[in-house]
Amino acid sequence: xxxxxxxxxxxxxxxxxxxxxxxxxxxxxxxxxxxxxxxxxxxxxxxxxxxxxxxxxxxxxxxxxxxxxxxxxxxxxxxxxxxxxxxxxxxxxxxxxxxxxxxxxxxxxxxxxxxxxxxxxxxxxxxxxxxxxxxxxxxxxxxxxxxxxxxxxxxxxxxxxxxxxxxxxxxxxxxxxxxxxxxxxxxxxxxxxxxxxxxxxxxxxxxxxxxxxxxxxxxxxxxxxxxxxxxxxxxxxxxxxxxxxxxxxxxxxxxxxxxxxxxxxxxxxxxxxxxxxxxxxxxxxxxxxxxxxxxxx
Numbered sequence: 001x002x003x004x005x006x007x008x009x010x011x012x013x014x015x016x017x018x019x020x021x022x023x024x025x026x027x028x029x030x031x032x033x034x035x036x037x038x039x040x041x042x043x044x045x046x047x048x049x050x051x052x053x054x055x056x057x058x059x060x061x062x063x064x065x066x067x068x069x070x071x072x073x074x075x076x077x078x079x080x081x082x083x084x085x086x087x088x089x090x091x092x093x094x095x096x097x098x099x100x101x102x103x104x105x106x107x108x109x110x111x112x113x114x115x116x117x118x119x120x121x122x123x124x125x126x127x128x129x130x131x132x133x134x135x136x137x138x139x140x141x142x143x144x145x146x147x148x149x150x151x152x153x154x155x156x157x158x159x160x161x162x163x164x165x166x167x168x169x170x171x172x173x174x175x176x177x178x179x180x181x182x183x184x185x186x187x188x189x190x191x192x193x194x195x196x197x198x199x200x201x202x203x204x205x206x207x208x209x210x211x212x213x214x215x216x217x218x219x220x221x222x223x224x225x226x227x228x229x230x231x232x233x234x235x236x237x238x239x240x241x242x243x244x245x246x247x248x249x250x251x252x253x254x255x256x257x258x259x260x261x262x263x264x265x266x267x268x269x270x271x272x273x274x275x276x277x278x279x280x281x282x283x284x285x286x287x288x289x290x291x292x293x294x295x296x297x
């Protein structure tokens with residue numbers, strides 16, 4: 001369970017409490033791990049301004065409650081903190097694994113997708129990196145050393161709320177040739193001001209190759225919806241991903257309710273037309289506030 005920017009493991013666990021309880025009910029032996037972001041942030045990292053104390057003195061100390069996996073305010077590739085965070089996750093996988101899947105929010109989804117990529121079977125991602133090093137003229141993100149000899153099976157699923165990816169050629173080898181084959185369930189806020197339409201397009205292009213992948217649009221903003229209906233969708237998705245055998249049922253998009261019974265055709269759980277519906281990318285692009293973003297946000 002990987003939190004977002006300026007959160008921490010405790011706040012994220014409180015926000016995801018209802019989903020955790022629902023998963024424990026369906027999967028009684030489920031164990032959760034809540035890692036803490038490796039970077040402690042200052043208030044200025046959030047607002048861009050240094051707050052003043054009661055006597056006008058600057059107050060910009062590190063806040064233990066504000067954590068991140070990498071810095072957003074310093075645009076560089078790789079961003080400060082990214083490799084330290086990947087190293088920490090690799091240590092958790094080695095010490096506490098194996099894990100079946102990952103749940104992540106916002107900045108945490110960048111890390112989650114990279115981990116899913118690096119855990120693909122047969123060393124395909126390391127070969128993709130080596131091939132990219134031979135053929136690319138662009139600078140590339142180095143292969144994380146802590147994942148080279150890590151023994152861990154591929155992730156069976158990923159639940160990504162307000163998903164994000166690296167969008168420049170610096171990160172391409174993580175997402176291409178081959179594509180990431182982990183099935184992802186994408187939760188997208190129709191009015192999310194923090195994830196613009198270009199980033200949404202990039203997420204779907206890079207993280208939707210598996211036939212079981214799903215996209216769920218909610219009519220909220222930048223948060224993880226954990227109401228009953230959306231938690232049921234998560235449970236349904238995990239069940240499909242963890243089924244035995246070679247079932248490759250196609251993924252779904254949430255649709256409006258179908259008649260009086262209010263059920264989606266391909267999801268099998270109750271859907272409220274007030275909170276979720278199938279909309280076009282053109283609708284997402286309208287009415288959204290644009291924010292300047294680095295290549296890894």
